[in-house]
Amino acid sequence: MNNLHDPAEEEERRRQRIFDYRLSRARRISENVFGILASRFRVFQTSMLLSPENATRVTLAALAVHNFLMTKRDQAFAPPSLPDREHPQSDEVIPGQWRDEPNLLDELRRQRVNRSGDAAREVREEIKKYMNEEGQVPWQEGLVFRRTARV
16 A cells, blocks of 8 residues: 555645635634624514615615724624634634524525535635635635644
């Protein structure tokens, strides 16, 4: 049995791990944004019976109010425990307070299907290539590989 690793396979695994980490981080941020909005503005906890244009206006108005209140550093509106955050030493995700309130994300999670078509796989490959080339960020390798070294 040959213990030598194919450098191309090693590189592909490295690129995939970086992509997986960054996709997971982006998903968590998106869930935080929607979850916080839904926990503060009840209109996001149910289907909007509005035209797409009016639903866009409602969403933009909620974002404007949210951003205004955030600039005031209103602890009642947005306590530090509201969003998910990473533990500084372990990188473990600490769930945000907004997750204690039931909302539509629970229903969306139950509907998730893990099969993707060829077009979706091609998009993922393009994003992976971008994240490992011109879209790479200075911290990604250190974070991804520091995390796996502890496991």
